[in-house]
Amino acid sequence: MQLTLWTYEGPPHIGAMRVATAMSGLHYVLHAPQGDTYADLLFTMIERRDTRPPVTYTTFRAQDLGRDTAELFKNAVAAAHARFQPQAMIVGASCTAELIQDDPGGLAKALDLPIPVIPLELPAYQKKENWGASETFYRLVRALAGPPAPRPVREPGERPLCNILGPTALGFRHRDDLIEIRRLLDALGVGVNVVAPLGATPADLGRLREADFNVVLYPETARSAAEYLKKNFGQPFTHAIPIGVGGTRRFVEEVAGLAGIDAAPVLDGPGSRLPWYARSVDSTYLTGKRVFVFGDATHAIGIARVAAKELGFTIVGLGTYGREFAREVRAEAAGHGIEALITDDYLDVEAAIRAAAPELVLGTQMERHVAKRLGIPCAVISAPMHVQDFPARYAPQMGFEGANVLFDTLVHPLMMGLEEHLLGMFREDPEFHDGVGPSHLGGKSYGTPADAVPEAAERAPAGPPPTPAPVPILLDHAATWSPEAEKELKKIPFFVRGKARTNTETFARERHLPLITLETLYDAKAHYGR
Amino acid sequence: MNAPLTHSPGCGGIDLHQEQGQRAVFCGLTGIVWLHRKIQDAFFLVVGSRTCAHLIQSAAGVMIFAEPRFATAIIDERDLAGLADANEELDRVVTRLIERRPDIKLLFLVGSCPSEVIKLDLSRAAQRLSGRLNPVRVLNYSGSGIETTFTQGEDACLAALVPDLPRETETAAPSLLIVGALADVVEDQFFRIFAVMGIGDVRFLPARRAGAMPAVGRNTRYLLAQPFLTETARALDERGARRLAAPFPLGAEGTTGWLLAAAEAFGVSDDAFERATAPGRARAETALAPHREKLGGKQVFFFPDSQLEVPLARFLARELGAALVEVGTPYLHRGHLAAEIELLPAGTRVTEGQSLDDQMDRCRAARPDLTICGLGLANPLEAEGLSTKWSIELLFTPVQGYEQAGDLAALFVRPLRRRALLEV
Numbered sequence A: 001m002q003l004t005l006w007t008y009e010g011p012p013h014i015g016a017m018r019v020a021t022a023m024s025g026l027h028y029v030l031h032a033p034q035g036d037t038y039a040d041l042l043f044t045m046i047e048r049r050d051t052r053p054p055v056t057y058t059t060f061r062a063q064d065l066g067r068d069t070a071e072l073f074k075n076a077v078a079a080a081h082a083r084f085q086p087q088a089m090i091v092g093a094s095c096t097a098e099l100i101q102d103d104p105g106g107l108a109k110a111l112d113l114p115i116p117v118i119p120l121e122l123p124a125y126q127k128k129e130n131w132g133a134s135e136t137f138y139r140l141v142r143a144l145a146g147p148p149a150p151r152p153v154r155e156p157g158e159r160p161l162c163n164i165l166g167p168t169a170l171g172f173r174h175r176d177d178l179i180e181i182r183r184l185l186d187a188l189g190v191g192v193n194v195v196a197p198l199g200a201t202p203a204d205l206g207r208l209r210e211a212d213f214n215v216v217l218y219p220e221t222a223r224s225a226a227e228y229l230k231k232n233f234g235q236p237f238t239h240a241i242p243i244g245v246g247g248t249r250r251f252v253e254e255v256a257g258l259a260g261i262d263a264a265p266v267l268d269g270p271g272s273r274l275p276w277y278a279r280s281v282d283s284t285y286l287t288g289k290r291v292f293v294f295g296d297a298t299h300a301i302g303i304a305r306v307a308a309k310e311l312g313f314t315i316v317g318l319g320t321y322g323r324e325f326a327r328e329v330r331a332e333a334a335g336h337g338i339e340a341l342i343t344d345d346y347l348d349v350e351a352a353i354r355a356a357a358p359e360l361v362l363g364t365q366m367e368r369h370v371a372k373r374l375g376i377p378c379a380v381i382s383a384p385m386h387v388q389d390f391p392a393r394y395a396p397q398m399g400f401e402g403a404n405v406l407f408d409t410l411v412h413p414l415m416m417g418l419e420e421h422l423l424g425m426f427r428e429d430p431e432f433h434d435g436v437g438p439s440h441l442g443g444k445s446y447g448t449p450a451d452a453v454p455e456a457a458e459r460a461p462a463g464p465p466p467t468p469a470p471v472p473i474l475l476d477h478a479a480t481w482s483p484e485a486e487k488e489l490k491k492i493p494f495f496v497r498g499k500a501r502t503n504t505e506t507f508a509r510e511r512h513l514p515l516i517t518l519e520t521l522y523d524a525k526a527h528y529g530r
Numbered sequence B: 001m002n003a004p005l006t007h008s009p010g011c012g013g014i015d016l017h018q019e020q021g022q023r024a025v026f027c028g029l030t031g032i033v034w035l036h037r038k039i040q041d042a043f044f045l046v047v048g049s050r051t052c053a054h055l056i057q058s059a060a061g062v063m064i065f066a067e068p069r070f071a072t073a074i075i076d077e078r079d080l081a082g083l084a085d086a087n088e089e090l091d092r093v094v095t096r097l098i099e100r101r102p103d104i105k106l107l108f109l110v111g112s113c114p115s116e117v118i119k120l121d122l123s124r125a126a127q128r129l130s131g132r133l134n135p136v137r138v139l140n141y142s143g144s145g146i147e148t149t150f151t152q153g154e155d156a157c158l159a160a161l162v163p164d165l166p167r168e169t170e171t172a173a174p175s176l177l178i179v180g181a182l183a184d185v186v187e188d189q190f191f192r193i194f195a196v197m198g199i200g201d202v203r204f205l206p207a208r209r210a211g212a213m214p215a216v217g218r219n220t221r222y223l224l225a226q227p228f229l230t231e232t233a234r235a236l237d238e239r240g241a242r243r244l245a246a247p248f249p250l251g252a253e254g255t256t257g258w259l260l261a262a263a264e265a266f267g268v269s270d271d272a273f274e275r276a277t278a279p280g281r282a283r284a285e286t287a288l289a290p291h292r293e294k295l296g297g298k299q300v301f302f303f304p305d306s307q308l309e310v311p312l313a314r315f316l317a318r319e320l321g322a323a324l325v326e327v328g329t330p331y332l333h334r335g336h337l338a339a340e341i342e343l344l345p346a347g348t349r350v351t352e353g354q355s356l357d358d359q360m361d362r363c364r365a366a367r368p369d370l371t372i373c374g375l376g377l378a379n380p381l382e383a384e385g386l387s388t389k390w391s392i393e394l395l396f397t398p399v400q401g402y403e404q405a406g407d408l409a410a411l412f413v414r415p416l417r418r419r420a421l422l423e424v
Helices: A012-021 A036-046 A068-085 A095-100 A106-109 A129-144 A173-187 A219-233 A244-260 A272-278 A279-288 A299-310 A323-335 A346-356 A367-372 A399-425 A449-459 A483-490 A494-510 A518-528 B029-036 B049-058 B084-102 B113-119 B122-133 B153-165 B182-199 B230-238 B251-265 B272-293 B309-320 B338-343 B357-368 B375-383 B404-419
Strands: A001-005 A024-030 A053-057 A088-093 A117-119 A161-165 A191-196 A213-217 A290-295 A315-318 A360-363 A378-380 B003-007 B017-020 B042-048 B069-073 B106-111 B137-142 B174-179 B202-205 B220-224 B298-303 B323-329 B349-353 B370-373 B388-390
Touching: A001 B084, A012 A053, A012 A088, A012 A219, A012 A360, A024 A068, A024 A106, A024 A129, A036 A053, A036 A129, A036 B049, A036 B375, A053 A068, A068 A106, A068 B113, A088 A106, A088 A129, A095 B049, A095 B084, A095 B113, A106 A117, A117 A129, A117 B042, A117 B049, A129 A219, A161 A219, A161 A244, A161 B153, A173 A244, A173 A378, A173 A399, A173 A449, A213 A219, A213 A244, A219 A299, A219 B323, A244 A272, A244 A399, A244 B122, A272 A279, A272 A299, A272 A399, A279 A399, A290 A299, A290 B388, A299 A315, A299 A323, A299 A518, A315 A323, A323 A378, A346 A367, A346 B017, A346 B153, A360 A367, A360 B106, A360 B388, A367 A378, A378 A399, A449 B042, A483 A494, A483 B003, A494 A518, B003 B375, B017 B220, B029 B049, B029 B153, B042 B049, B042 B084, B049 B069, B069 B084, B084 B122, B106 B122, B122 B137, B122 B338, B137 B153, B137 B251, B153 B202, B153 B230, B174 B182, B174 B230, B182 B202, B182 B251, B182 B272, B182 B404, B220 B230, B220 B404, B251 B272, B251 B309, B251 B338, B251 B404, B272 B309, B272 B404, B298 B357, B309 B323, B309 B338, B370 B404, B375 B388
Parallel strands: A024 A053, A024 A088, A088 A117, A161 A191, A161 A213, A290 A315, A290 A360, A360 A378, B017 B349, B042 B069, B042 B106, B106 B137, B174 B202, B174 B220, B298 B323, B298 B370, B323 B349, B370 B388
Antiparallel strands: A001 B069, B003 B017
C-alpha cells in the first residue's frame, strides 16, 4: 500500500480513455463499477470537450456481483455497438472489474460483432495512466495497421510522407504542438499521412504503412507503437523532441535526414525570438538562476535543456513521475551534474524542492502549489492537467513558436521577481513594507520554509501545518537568530533570502553555534560564496 | 444494459418510473470533499485503488492549496498477491499518517470498490487501530461505488458515527438533533430560530469537532436536514431516537414545514412559531420574488445525482413556478420523502435509477430550458444548446433555510441569465 495525497497519473484505463477520446469512430466499453464515470468530467470539464467521451461503462453494483456481471458486460457491448455504430471497439476492465475476472475480451469476442473488437489488458494495480495510453495505442496499431509490408518506394522528387504519433485527448498542449509541428513539416516539404491518435479513425490506422517514417512527439504515449511500426513496416522514427530552439533544430535535422531532404531552408529561416531575447541585456539577470524542474519525462528533459542552454539558468533539481522513462531523465540530470528525482510521491517532491531552495520551480500543478506555499515563483510545464492548461490562445510548447512561448513562460514569473526586488528598495515605505509580500504571490509575506510555517499556521487554524517528513532544515535543532542577524537577513532580496537562511543555519549547525549573529551571517556568506 | 422502463403507479400523485442501465453518478467517496471540511479534526483515509485517489482529486475540482485531510492508501499488486499482509500494510500507512498529522482526532477508514471486492475487513482494522492509536478514534464506512451513490457516502459516514455517539440518559429532557452536514452558517441560523421558539437543546450531527459529537438517547427527536440519510436514520432509530416527519429545508415552504415538525413535537405555541419564522419567511419572499419571473413557466429536467432532486423540484415548481419535465433521482426513499412527494405537482414524472443514453435522448427531445446534471454531462449538453446547472454545486453551497432560499433560486437562474447575456 502506498499513502497518496495527490496523484500525478490516473489509473491505466484513463490512458485508454485519452486515446479513445482523441479518435473518432472508436468506442470503448469499460467494465467498471458505478462511480468510475467520474472520468467523463476530465474531458468535459478540464479539457472543455463538447461531447461525452466515446465510453460506455457497465456501472455494476453490489447486487450485480451476486448475479451475472459477465452478462451485463455483453449487453453493454452489444448496446453500444447498436447505438454508436463504431468502426472498431476497445474493451477492458477498470481496477474493480479486474478483480472479478470477467474476461471482457473473451466476452466481446463471443458476440461476434462485424467490426474489430480489441481487448485491452491494463493491470490497474501495477501500471498508470501514461502506460495505459501507450499500451492502448500500441494494441490499436497492432490490430489495425495490417500485415507486415516493406516501406513504400518514392519516385525522385516525390513529396516524402510521415505520420505524427502521440498526441491524445487531455494532453499537455498537444492541440497546439500539433499545429506547430505540421507547419514545420510543411515548411520542410514533408507531407503528413496520418496523425494518431488525435483525430484519427480506426480506418486511418490501416493507412499508417503508407508513410516513409514516423514522428514521435510524445514517447510516453507513442514509442511502443512506433517500435512496432519500425519492426513491421520498416519505418524509422524520430527521437529528437522539438522543445526549445536547440530541440527544434535537432528535430528538423533528424526529419530532413529521414526524409532525404535539405534542412537548410528551415534552419536558416526566421526561427524563434528566444535566442535574441535571451541575449538582450535585460536577460543578464537570468544568469545562474536556480531552477527546479519536475514533470513527465519528455517535458522535464526538454524544459531543463531550454532552461540551462537557452536561458542560462542553473538546474538544481530535475525529476519525473514517469518511471518508464527514468533512465532518460537520470542521464539528463547527470549532464547537469545532479541526481534525478524519480518518484510519484508528491511529498518527496515537496521535500526535494525545499532542500534545493530554488529561485524558480518549473513543474506540474502539484509543484505550483508547493511553490506557492514556499513563496517561490513557478510555471507549469507538464501534465497532470488542470483547466488552466487549456488556454484559449495558441500556446504550443514545441517548435519555434513553442520556444517563444517557453521564453515567456519561464521568464515572466522572474520578471515579476525583479519588480519585487525594486519594491524591496522601498522596504521601509509604509505602502511597500516587508510584511506586504509580493503581489503576484497573493500579497502574503514570502520567505523560506522556516518563514512559511507561522504563515501556514495562520491560514489553517485547525491544526499545525503539514511538514513533510524528510525536511533537511531541522527546526528544533536550528540555531537561534539574533535580532540584528534576523534584521540583516530581511535586507537580502527575497529570492535569495531562503537560500541565505538555509546556508547560514547549516553553517551554524555544523559548527555547533547556538546563536546566529551578524558575524555568523557574513561568515556563512563568505563560506558558501567561495 | 438498457432494460425497459418499468412503470409503478401509486406513489402519491406522481408518475414514477424505474430505470436500469448505465448510471452517470459519482460514488460515495465524493462526500469526503465536503465532509472533511465539516468535521475539522477528522481525516478520511480511502483504502482503495489509484482510481479512487484520482476520483477524489478530480471531483475536488482543483488541487487544493493546503495539504488536505484526506488521502488514499493505494492497494498494489503485492497486497493482492498476498505478498504483503494487507492489515500490516494498513497499520504502517495509518501510523505514518498519524505521525504526520498529530492534530487528527478522528480517522475514518473508507472502504472502496476494490477493498469490498477483496473483502478487506476495515471494521476489524478500525477496532484494532482505535486501541493502538488511543485517543484517536478510528471508524470505518464504505464509500464504494458498488454500494453507494454519491451522497450515500455521507449517509454511510454518519451512520458509522452513530454507535460511537455518547449515550443520553433515560431521564434526560427531550433534545432536538439535526442530522446531515450543513454549512456552519446555516446551522447557526437554525440554532437561533429554534432558540426563539424556545427549543434550547439543539444538537447537530455531524458536529464540527470529533470531541463534540452529540449525545443521543430515547428522548432525542431528530430532523433530517438531507434527504439521503437512510442508514443514519436507521441507526438513530435503533438507539431509540425518533424521527420527525417533515419536508426538507429547501426554499421557504420546505423550511417552514421542517421547522413546524420540530415546533409540534416540542409543543411550541403558534405565537412563538410565528415570532421565530415570520422574519425569515418575509426575507425569503423578498429574495425569491425577482427570480420568479425568470424561472416561471421554465421547463426543467433533472438528471439523477444527489437525491436532492425531489425537494429541489418541489421548490422550483411551487415557489418559482417552473414546469417539471422529468425528475431523475438515483434512489427514492418513499418514507423520508413522503411529505415532498405529496407536495410535487400531480403527475410529475419521477425516474428512479438511470439508463444514461436513453435519458439523454429524452432530454434532447424535450429541449428543456434548464437541465440539472452532473459535471460529465454539462458541457456536452451546453454544446447542444441546452442551459445546464451542474448539480454538485448544490452540495458545496449553503442552500438550506430562509436566508439561503434566494441564493438557491439564483443558482438556477444564473445559467439562464448568462445565456441571455452572451452575444457570442
